Amino acid sequence: MKTVLTNKNISIRTRRRALECYIEPILMYGCETWTISKQTQKKLEATEMWFLGGMLRISWTAKKTNDTVLEEAHTTRLLISKIRKRQATFFGHVMRREKLENLVTTGMLEGKRSRGKQREKLIEGLTDWLKAGKSLEAIEATKDRKKWRTMIANAVKQGT
Known part of the structure; x- marks a missing residue:
């Protein structure tokens, strides 16, 4: 793909689309x-x-800022918001199933916690991104698909 992505005869829009279609899915697997x-x-x-x-x-040695590179590419940073959107969609699907995956994803399992700093849970990252306040609010919002999709769309629009 390097020959296609670096070819100056192909428009930047087409090369960006090739990146989105062939490289990003591998990265985001x-x-x-x-x-x-x-x-x-x-x-x-x-x-x-x-x-x-x-x-x-x-060149990586060129003294160009990320902002100028984004301007030249006629784009913005999209990767993190794409990942967060996919995470939120998947989380909503798992929460509506109410099976073992639900318990594992929320981290609400019985037993002793391990020593030391606890790992961040998926739900904590999503509630921060969605600005849902508490984890339980986000979990309750997944029950109503329309409300959940609206929350996701608002978070993507904000670009955080």
């Missing part, structure tokens, strides 16, 4: 179950910028 920390988010954003810089044939 299984992203529905990831917990995205600040460090992971930075790595994903850096990867997105690396792809765009490669498409535009911008």
Whole structure:
């Protein structure tokens, strides 16, 4: 794909579309179950910028800011919001099933907690992104598909 993505004879819009169709699905495989920390988010954003810089044939030693690269590519950062949207859709599906996956995803299992700092749960990342307030509010919102889809759409519009 490198020859297609770096070909100057092909428009940037077409190359961007090829990136979205062939490369991003491989990158985002299984992203529905990831917990995205600040460090992971930075790595994903850096990867997105690396792809765009490669498409535009911008050397990594060139002193160009990410904003100028995004302007040249006629795009914005979309990868994180795509991942979050897929996570929220998957989470809503799991919550409506009310089976074992529901318990595992919410982390509401009985037993002792392990020592040390606890891992961030998927629900905590989603409630922050959706600005739902509490985890229980987000879980309740999944029961009503229309309300859940509206919450997801609003979060995607905000671009956070």
